[in-house]
Amino acid sequence: MKKRRRGSGEHLEQKVxxxxxxxQHPKLYNCLFAIPNGAALAGGPAQRAMQMNKLKAEGxxxxxxxxxxxxxxxxxxxxxxxxxxxxxTRCSVSNVQWEHILLAREHGFAATWCAGSKExxxxxxxxxxxxxxxxxx
Numbered sequence: 001m002k003k004r005r006r007g008s009g010e011h012l013e014q015k016v017x018x019x020x021x022x023x024q025h026p027k028l029y030n031c032l033f034a035i036p037n038g039a040a041l042a043g044g045p046a047q048r049a050m051q052m053n054k055l056k057a058e059g060x061x062x063x064x065x066x067x068x069x070x071x072x073x074x075x076x077x078x079x080x081x082x083x084x085x086x087x088x089t090r091c092s093v094s095n096v097q098w099e100h101i102l103l104a105r106e107h108g109f110a111a112t113w114c115a116g117s118k119e120x121x122x123x124x125x126x127x128x129x130x131x132x133x134x135x136x137x
Contacts, residue, residue, distance in 0.1 A: 071128065076132070079123075
């Protein structure tokens, strides 16, 4: 049996979401983008440490959500989405990720986490239609 790499389910769910977005909203394609805070770095330990220090100096912050949609809707200036694999629960959102969600909300953004692409598609659709609710929390 082939082992699935850790995080690959989340990657595939996010890819499905981006594919859906590009087909449904081709003129707004560049308005939904990834924030690759969890990207794997290449090289040995020393090289990875140097790369990480460089990224931190450039503004890399732990906990920032995976995606941002820079379209205003209703009272919100945009929406941050923390992607999780389908079937995940609120417990899979780390404390630092949760802190970022709350901070974004304090500053006029919608912010949430989604368990899979289907849920994220529904959240984005509701958000764009002015029906977004933070009921999940």
